Amino acid sequence: MPITNLNNTHLTIAQVETAKISLSALETALQDITIxxxxxxxxxxxxxNEQNKLFVNKIYDFNKNQPNLSATEVDWAEFEKDFTSRQNYEALIARLDSLVTRLKNAKILHDYDNYQAALTDYxxxxxxxxTSSPGYEVKQNELKQFFGKTSKTEGIPPASQP
Known part of the structure; x- marks a missing residue:
């Protein structure tokens, strides 16, 4: 018997609305910088790439610690703004990526639970x-379309395909 109900934590309507409002606020806050x-x-x-990031970091360090060795043709104020922005974006992206991964993980468990329950119902x-109970043959015929023919258990797909 498969393990079911792997994730019994569900968002409330209020939590969903708060998340949507927060995402809208984040989109608005970042609107001017998203390209x-x-x-x-x-x-x-x-x-x-990582090697070039190390190069940029080294140039930044030289400019900060020995500015007399820096090229006068470079707009160093803009270079520092770009450098700081890149660091800020990387930090935000890392946090958002982590959040997306955790949301995907939670969704996977809910998907699995739904699929197992659907198999049980099928x-x-x-x-x-x-048993010739009224209505079930029609329902079964409607559901058969989702399953390929198999030699052992006709109509039941492998559990690894949620």
């Missing part, structure tokens, strides 16, 4: 259809 790049722009500008439907 919609085209696929070509993302490819062209890309993201600097098995019950098949049983009742076999």
């Amino acid at each position: 919609n790049l085209s696929a070509e722009d993302r490819q062209k500008y890309g993201s600097i 098995a019950y439907t098949a049983y009742k259809a076999g």
Whole structure:
């Protein structure tokens, strides 16, 4: 028998509304700095790799500690603003990625629970259809479309496909 009800924690309507309002506030707060790049722009500008981040960090350190060695052609005030913004964005992205991962994990458990309950209901439907109980044969025929034919247990998919 499969394990079910892996996640019995559910958001209340108030929590969902608070989360939506908070996300809207976050979107509004970040509206001025979020840019919609085209696929070509993302490819062209890309993201600097770890080695290049270390290079940028070293240049930043040299500018802070030995500014007399820095190129006068560089707008160092803008360089520092870009540097600080990049750090701030990375920190926000890390937190958002962590939140997204945790939300996906919770959703996976709810998906699994729904799928197991649906399989249980389908098995019950098949049983009742076999007893000629009214309505169950129609229900079973409607549900059969979701399952491929198998040689051992016709109509029941493997549990690993939620």
